[in-house]
Amino acid sequence: MSGRLLISSLPGELRAARLDDDGSLQDYLVQRHGSGSGEGDMAVGDVWVARVLRLQKNLGAFIVLGGSKPALLDWADCRSGLSEGAAVTVQVTRLAQAGKGAKVKAVDPPAPPQDAHALPLRLIRGDEPLSLLGATVEEVLCDDGDLLATLRRLLPADVTARLQGPRPPLFDTRLEEEIDGLLAREVPLPGGGRLLIEPVETLTAIDVDSGGKAAGPETNLAAAKEIARQVRLRALSGLIVVDFLAMGGRGQRDRLHATLKTAFADDPVETSIFPPLPSGLVEIARQRRRPALHEVVCRYAAWQPSPETQGYAALRQALAHPPAAALTLTLPPAVAAALEGPLAEARQAVEAKLGAPLRLCMAEPEAPQPSGTFPGEMLE
Template sequence: MSLEILVNVAPGETRVAQVENASLQEVYLQRDSRRGVAGNIYMGRVQRVLPGMQAAFIEIGLARTAFLHASDIVRQHGEDTIEAPGIQQLLADGDNVLVQVVKEPIGSKGARLTTELSIPSRFLVLMPHNEQVAVSARIEDTDERERLIEVVTRLKTQMEMPGGFIVRTVGEGAEPHALAADMRFLARLWESINEQARTAQPATLVHGDLPLVTRMIRDLLSPAVERIRIDDAEAWQETVDFARRFVPEMVERIERYTGAAPIFDLFGVEDEIERALQSTVPLKSGGSLVIEQTEAMTTVDVNTAGFVGSRNLDETILRTNLEAAQTLARQLRLRNLGGLIIVDFIDMTLEADRQQVLRMLEKALAQDSARSTIYPISPLGLVEMTRKRTRDSLEHQLCETCPSCGGRGSVKTPETVCHEIFRDILRSARQFEAREILLLASPDVVAVLLDEQAEALAELSATIDRPIRLQAESLYQQANFDVVLM
């Protein structure tokens, strides 16, 4: 497996692309005008407690108030009651509370918060309010899991470290001295956060996560990464300095990119991002995926399109569905689609084929850092799945609602607009006196009025007994028009 990380730094925007076997897998984006807040720690102030929802709205200084559920509030040490206390016993309006953002604001929803703070480093995550030692589920080797738990537990006791620790996936194979260095760093950082929290004003940032480039190096860098190429001298130097401190063995793999072509032209990254904003994804076999993102869920439809196979229909359908499962897993990562996802694979008559497609989908999603849950194929032939959503999708980050269709995904045809115009002219002529009617409309609509609808327009003019003058306005959208009484 060939794995590279490409970093593009431009004024006001930084992008990181993860490329595997010359194929774009994930894109991370940070803009100065809208920096991410996940992982940030704030001194929040309780704005409103909602007993019916067992939650509270917390002011942390963002555009929208954030949301804190009772289940995300740390219980007091030593509390052993079976029944969890209600939100009213935990918080009151006006209280100050130290919170961390676990989910970015998405759409109209504010950020999701927790008081169970987690502070990551290279190999470990410090949980200041939890004494447990655990290992990432993505480290599957039983012997290695036991070794890591033993080493971290022993170091925690010897160094008298507060809190609990989770060994991250990149911690697999880490030596004790490296884990100890991480623990010392996290202890110093937590002490600094505590000190700042004691004097922090409500609704202010106490501790911010790392900038995108160094954060991606921390989270994505592993022995599997062959090299990191960065097209900005300052960002390259900062990354090298960060790597020397935490992963000195990887410094030689960090390169300053000075090629003539833009760095995202390598491996066709720029084109891949553009295609990821389209709803239709072509398959090599000739079939396609149609991906539609809505507020409630994401739907995926698998089509055979031009692929007819070489043997029989069942084989054609199975091959298309297997390819679709692999492509879908990559598209979910690339587009960062989360929440409820409904996949309509092509109907399969054999149970063995259905199970093979599900196994392929599970295998393809195994490398995804976001946790997914896949359910069996329903009686209607649909696969329901969920994927953890922690930030906006690529489309929501790069696009906005179409001003012409208002987000419906379609616009009225020129013919439809013509008939609306006829009704509006007739209504206005009956209500008001005028010598003539001036119609302002888009060039496409005016062209239809002068061609296919010319007879209808003449008939309308005779009906209202007034001339109708047309004026094409290039700045008008197709559905826009104005009827002016002269």
């Protein structure tokens, strides 16, 4: 085992960062209530007893599960005599994505449901995304005492778990800056060049750009390693199409293919990497085990952080201040509204830790981000 797992929690939000032995970020996870990051608290591997909503010949059965959209059971997996309204036991194989429901496969039920009217009913809990990050770490640090107690009951006996934070913050400035960079469209490559990462509704396009400089095969190899890292950190899934720089021949394509396979070898998520085409295009298919980072923290899958994301960032900055400090947060109206609405419980929890209420001050509408300063007055 090696590395550390940092877990930071506020009401409605959990963030986890896995660091290797030298402190570099290896994986990152954000979970939020109601953000779609759980799609009705659904997980890959869940076993549900549910009902068939409708059958569509040669396509499959649409199954009502715990999510907002019906899941799809492939036609080839539909048992003979399956009808609309019938109960069926299925296992989740892919979470919902891009407006489509989850995908499921038929399984034998471990136990019959006691109350058919309670359908859909989950019989077995599938994988927990947090467990993918902490599978082999030797230490877990958490800034929430209640969560830490739960983690200690779940972790292996040889994993150390201890409380750290919120002052100083568990996620230091360097780590926060690196996390902010995971929403950047452009990623510089060592030795020159860059990646341009563009998620769209049906796939993610990644372009390897030389940056106007002469570039050889080594640029593609450096890009392959960084692509594997960015895909994992951003939780990109589904079809990923990479446009590499032009290659000289079969030998260079084979070397690139081998480098990509090695770079993805430690990824716990099932990933298929297809051989490069002569044009330089490479297709990568990665199982959807959790929503992509931009789907959770950005509005409408855009690159700009949502008001909720900005609100949580403001609360974390406030927590870094000493207790008993009356702080004024100067925020755009949408962010202030989030702190008074969906993030009210998180704001109240921070106020309780500070021992004083947070004063929300509306910034001018054109102000794009929350203020980086928190002018505070000590309570009289």
